[in-house]
Amino acid sequence: MILDVQGIEMSYGALKVLHGIDLVVEKSETFAIIGPNGAGKTTLFKVLTGEAMPTAGTIRHNGQDITKLPAHQRARRGFGRTFQVARVFNELDLRTNVVISIESRLRYSGGNPGPWWRWKPSRDVQAEADEILDRFGFPRRRWNDEAGYLSHGDRKRLEFCVALATKPEVLMLDEPTAGMSPSDRKEMTHLLARLKAETGITILMTEHDMDIIFELADRLMVLNFGEVIAMGAPGAVRDNPTVRKVYLGQDHQHA
Amino acid sequence: MNRAAQAALLLFLLLFLFAPFLVNPGLVFLAGFAMIQIVFALSWNLLFSYAGLISFGHAAFFGIGAYISAVALRDGYEIHFVLLILVCAAFGALAALLVALVVLRRASGVQFAVLTLALSQLIVVLIGYSSLLGHDEGIAAIPRPAIDFGLFTVDMNQPLTSYYFVLAVCLLAVGLMWLLAKGHVGRAMRAVRIDAERAAFVGIDVWRVRVIAFTISGAFAAVAGAMLAPWSQIITPDYVNWLQSAQPLFAALLGGAGFFWGPVVGVIGLSGINYLTRTFAGLSEVLVGASLILVVLVAPQGILGALKQLARRRGGRTPGGHA
Amino acid sequence: MTTLYLYAIFNGLVLGAAIFLVAAGLTLAFGIMKIFNFAHGAFFMIGAYVAYAVAGQEASSLPLFLAAAFIAALVVGAIGVVTDLAIFRRLGNVPHEYTLMAAFGIMLFCTGAARIAFGQSVHAIYPPQAIGGFSEIGLPVSHYGLFIIAAGIVTFLALEIGLNRIWFGKLIFAVARDPWMADVVGLRVQRLKLASVAISFALAGLAGGILVANQSLSLDLGHSYLLLAFCAVIVGGLGSIRGAFIASVIFGLAESLNSVMLPTMPGIGSYALLIILVLIRPQGIYPELSQ
Numbered sequence: 001m002i003l004d005v006q007g008i009e010m011s012y013g014a015l016k017v018l019h020g021i022d023l024v025v026e027k028s029e030t031f032a033i034i035g036p037n038g039a040g041k042t043t044l045f046k047v048l049t050g051e052a053m054p055t056a057g058t059i060r061h062n063g064q065d066i067t068k069l070p071a072h073q074r075a076r077r078g079f080g081r082t083f084q085v086a087r088v089f090n091e092l093d094l095r096t097n098v099v100i101s102i103e104s105r106l107r108y109s110g111g112n113p114g115p116w117w118r119w120k121p122s123r124d125v126q127a128e129a130d131e132i133l134d135r136f137g138f139p140r141r142r143w144n145d146e147a148g149y150l151s152h153g154d155r156k157r158l159e160f161c162v163a164l165a166t167k168p169e170v171l172m173l174d175e176p177t178a179g180m181s182p183s184d185r186k187e188m189t190h191l192l193a194r195l196k197a198e199t200g201i202t203i204l205m206t207e208h209d210m211d212i213i214f215e216l217a218d219r220l221m222v223l224n225f226g227e228v229i230a231m232g233a234p235g236a237v238r239d240n241p242t243v244r245k246v247y248l249g250q251d252h253q254h255a
Numbered sequence: 256m257n258r259a260a261q262a263a264l265l266l267f268l269l270l271f272l273f274a275p276f277l278v279n280p281g282l283v284f285l286a287g288f289a290m291i292q293i294v295f296a297l298s299w300n301l302l303f304s305y306a307g308l309i310s311f312g313h314a315a316f317f318g319i320g321a322y323i324s325a326v327a328l329r330d331g332y333e334i335h336f337v338l339l340i341l342v343c344a345a346f347g348a349l350a351a352l353l354v355a356l357v358v359l360r361r362a363s364g365v366q367f368a369v370l371t372l373a374l375s376q377l378i379v380v381l382i383g384y385s386s387l388l389g390h391d392e393g394i395a396a397i398p399r400p401a402i403d404f405g406l407f408t409v410d411m412n413q414p415l416t417s418y419y420f421v422l423a424v425c426l427l428a429v430g431l432m433w434l435l436a437k438g439h440v441g442r443a444m445r446a447v448r449i450d451a452e453r454a455a456f457v458g459i460d461v462w463r464v465r466v467i468a469f470t471i472s473g474a475f476a477a478v479a480g481a482m483l484a485p486w487s488q489i490i491t492p493d494y495v496n497w498l499q500s501a502q503p504l505f506a507a508l509l510g511g512a513g514f515f516w517g518p519v520v521g522v523i524g525l526s527g528i529n530y531l532t533r534t535f536a537g538l539s540e541v542l543v544g545a546s547l548i549l550v551v552l553v554a555p556q557g558i559l560g561a562l563k564q565l566a567r568r569r570g571g572r573t574p575g576g577h578a
Numbered sequence: 579m580t581t582l583y584l585y586a587i588f589n590g591l592v593l594g595a596a597i598f599l600v601a602a603g604l605t606l607a608f609g610i611m612k613i614f615n616f617a618h619g620a621f622f623m624i625g626a627y628v629a630y631a632v633a634g635q636e637a638s639s640l641p642l643f644l645a646a647a648f649i650a651a652l653v654v655g656a657i658g659v660v661t662d663l664a665i666f667r668r669l670g671n672v673p674h675e676y677t678l679m680a681a682f683g684i685m686l687f688c689t690g691a692a693r694i695a696f697g698q699s700v701h702a703i704y705p706p707q708a709i710g711g712f713s714e715i716g717l718p719v720s721h722y723g724l725f726i727i728a729a730g731i732v733t734f735l736a737l738e739i740g741l742n743r744i745w746f747g748k749l750i751f752a753v754a755r756d757p758w759m760a761d762v763v764g765l766r767v768q769r770l771k772l773a774s775v776a777i778s779f780a781l782a783g784l785a786g787g788i789l790v791a792n793q794s795l796s797l798d799l800g801h802s803y804l805l806l807a808f809c810a811v812i813v814g815g816l817g818s819i820r821g822a823f824i825a826s827v828i829f830g831l832a833e834s835l836n837s838v839m840l841p842t843m844p845g846i847g848s849y850a851l852l853i854i855l856v857l858i859r860p861q862g863i864y865p866e867l868s869q
Contacts, residue, residue: 079456087450116440117431119433121442165457303675357853364674372808373805380849505682537692541690544690
C-alpha cells in the first residue's frame with residue numbers, strides 16, 4: 001500500500017467534522033472520496049494534502065509517517081495535486097509554468113536545473129516541458145501565452161501539466177471537473193483515463209460527478225457527516241442500501 | 256516587453272553612456288547618482304516582484320555598504336576597492352540573512368513592513384551613537400580611490416574615469432541581477448510571489464526561497480551603497496532612513512513593479528521630477544506623491560504596464576488572444 | 579536616585595499618552611478601512627500647523643488652546659473625508675501592498691503641500707500660561723504633562739466607551755467586521771464608514787493640536803511620534819484601541835527609562851522592545867481585527 005491513513009479526526013473548536021477515518025490506497029489504483037455537501041470530503045482532502053493538521057490520527061506514505069510534513073516536503077516525496085479552482089502561475093506563460101515545476105523537481109531530486117546565470121531553461125528542461133504541453137493537447141502556438149488568459153478548462157489542464165511535471169507517485173485531484181462545460185468534462189475524463197492506462201499513477205480524488213467516478217475509480221469511499229458509510233468497488237458501493245439512501249437517492253431526485 | 260519600452264531603455268543606456276559629453280558636470284553627477292539608485296531600486300524589486308516581500312527598511316542594507324565603504328576610504332585601509340565592494344556585499348548579505356531568519360519566521364504583511372522599518376531605524380539610532388561613523392553628521396570629504404588593475408589604473412579622482420567606473424560597476428550589478436531574475440532561481444522566486452501555496456505543492460520550499468531572495472537583495476543594496484561613498488563623497492544617516500527606504504518603492508511602483516526594468520524607468524522619472532522642481536521646495540514631494548497615488552488608482556502596473564496595455568489595445572488581439 | 583526614576587516614569591507616562599493620541603486614530607483607521615495609514619503622521623503635522631495658525635505661538639488662554647486643537651481636528655477630519663472619498667474608497671480591489679504605497683504617496687503629497695504652504699521655518703510653540711507651570715511635589719511635575727496624560731485617558735475612555743457601549747460604536751464595529759452583512763441588514767455602510775474615517779482623521783488633527791506645544795513645530799514633527807505610534811499599533815494588535823493604549827504606555831515608559839538607564843544609548847529601547855514583542859506575539863496583545 002502506498003498510503004495508509006489511520007484514525008483521522010478533525011475538529012474546529014467544538015465542531016467535529018471527521019470521526020476517525022481509516023483508508024488505504026494501493027499502488028496504481030484510483031481511489032475516490034465522495035459524499036454529499038458538508039460530509040467532510042474537503043476537510044479530509046485538506047488533511048491528506050497537508051493543508052490542514054488533523055486533531056488526531058496518522059498518515060503513512062510507504063510506511064513513513066508524513067502527518068506533520070509541510071506541503072513542499074510532501075511534494076518532494078512524490079505527491080502532486082490540483083486545486084478545485086485551478087491554480088497556475090497566472091502572469092507567466094504556459095511553458096514557464098511547466099518549467100518551474102520541472103526545475104523544482106530537478107532541484108530536490110538531485111538533478112541539475114543548470115547554473116543560476118542561465119537565463120533560459122536548459123535544453124532538457126525545455127524539451128520536457130514541450131513534451132508535457134504537447135501531450136496534454138496545447139498547440140505549440142499557444143505555449144508563449146500568459147496562463148492568466150486561459151479559459152477555465154484550459155487552466156485545469158495546465159494545472160495538470162504543472163502537477164505532473166514533478167513526476168508524482170500519487171496524484172491528488174480536488175474535483176478535477178468542477179465548473180467545467182460538458183465537453184471539457186468529457187475531455188478531462190478521457191485524459192485521466194489515458195493517464196491511468198499509460199503511467200499506472202496512483203490517483204486520489206474527490207468528485208461530484210458520479211459518471212466520472214464510476215468510469216475512473218477502482219475503489220471509492222462514501223463519507224456522510226464525517227464518517228465512512230461505505231467503501232469498496234464502485235459496483236458494490238452503488239448497490240449498498242445506505243449509500244442509495246443518503247447519496248444516490250438525492251441524485252436520482254434531481255435527475 | 257514591447258518595442259517602445261525596449262527603444263526607451265536603449266535610449267536611456269545611450270544617454271548614460273554619453274552623459275559626460277552631452278550635459279554639464281552637475282547633471283553628470285546626478286546621472287551617476289541615478290545609476291546607483293537604479294541598482295538599489297532593482298535590488299528592492301528583486302524582493303518585491305520576485306519573492307513577494309515588501310520591505311520598508313531596505314536602506315539599512317544600502318547604509319551598511321555606504322558606511323563600510325566610507326570608513327575604509329576615509330581611514331585609508333589597505334584594501335583594493337573592488338575587494339571592498341565585495342566585502343560590503345558580504346556584510347549586506349549577512350545582515351539581510353539575519354533579518355530574514357528572524358523576521359520571516361513570525362511576521363507577514365503589515366507586521367513585516369513595520370518590523371523592517373523599525374530595524375532600519377534602529378540602525379540609524381546606532382549610527383547616531385558611533386563616533387567612528389560620525390554620529391548624525393555622517394562622514395564627509397571621503398577621498399576617491401585610485402584602483403590598480405595591474406595592466407591599468409582607474410583613478411576615481413579623474414571625473415570622467417570616475418563616472419565610467421561607477422557606470423561599469425552598476426551595469427555589472429544590473430546584469431547579474433537580470434541573469435538571476437531570468438534564471439531558474441528567479442523563476443522559483445516568481446512562482447512563490449504569484450502563488451506561494453501552488454509553489455509549495457510543486458516542491459518549492461517557500462521559506463527558503465524568501466530567505467535567499469532577501470539575502471541576495473541585501474547584498475546588491477550594499478553594493479549600491481558602497482558605490483555611493485566615493486561618488487557623492489559624503490554619507491549621512493539620511494541615506495539609511497525611511498525616506499531612502501521608500502525610494503525604490505516609489506521607483507518600482509512608478510515604472511512598473513511587475514517588470515524587471517520597471518524601477519529603471521521609475522528612477523529616471525523620479526530624478527527628472529526632482530531635477531525640474533529643484534528650485535521650488537515642496538513641489539517635488541507634491542508631484543511624486545500625486546503620481547504615486549495616481550499610479551495606484553489608475554495604472555497599478557506602472558508606466559511599463561500602461562505601455563504594454565496600450566500596445567495590446569492597438570494590436571487588437573491580446574498575446575493570450577483567445578481569452 | 580528614586581526621584582530620578584519617578585521623574586522618568588512620569589515622563590514615560592506623558593510620552594505614552596502622547597503616543598496613544600497619535601496611535602488611536604491610526605489603529606481606528608486600520609480597523610475600519612483595513613488600511614495601514616502611513617499618511618497619519620502628515621495629518622498630525624497639518625493639525626499642528628492649523629492649531630498654530632489659530633492660537634499663535636503661545637495661546638493666550640487654555641480655552642483658546644483647546645479650541646485651536648478642536649478646530650485642527652475639524653479641519654483634518656474634513657481633509658480625511660475628502661481623502662477617503664477621492665482615494666481610500668477606490669482601493670478596495672487593490673492588493674494591500676499597493677494601498678500601503680498609496681498611503682505613502684499621500685504622506686509625501688501632504689508634506690510637500692505643507693512645505694509650500696507653511697515654508698521651511700521652525701517655530702517654537704509654548705503651552706498657554708494656565709498649564710505652563712510646574713508643581714513641586716518632591717519632583718517637578720509639569721502641568722502640561724498632566725494635561726497630556728489627562729487628554730490621553732479621556733480620548734481612550736471616549737473611544738473605548740464609544741466603541742463598546744453605545745450604538746454608534748457598535749455599528750462601526752459591525753461595519754468593520756463584515757461590511758457585506760452590515761449592508762444586508764440595512765446599515766448605511768458607506769455613510770458610517772465615512773463618519774468613522776472622519777473620526778480617525780480628526781484624532782490625528784486633535785493630537786497635532788494638543789501635542790504641538792513644547793515642540794518645535796517643523797515639517798518633521800510627525801516623525802517623532804509616528805514611528806513609536808506605528809510600533810504601538812503593531813504591538814497592541816492592529817485595530818485594537820485597548821491594545822494600542824497599553825502598548826503606547828509600554829513604549830512611553832521604555833523610551834523614558836531608556837534615557838535614565840542607558841543615557842549613552844538614547845532611543846534604542848523601544849526598537850529592541852518592538853522586535854522582542856513582535857517575535858513573541860506577532861499578532862499583538864489584542865488581535866481583534868487583524869485577522
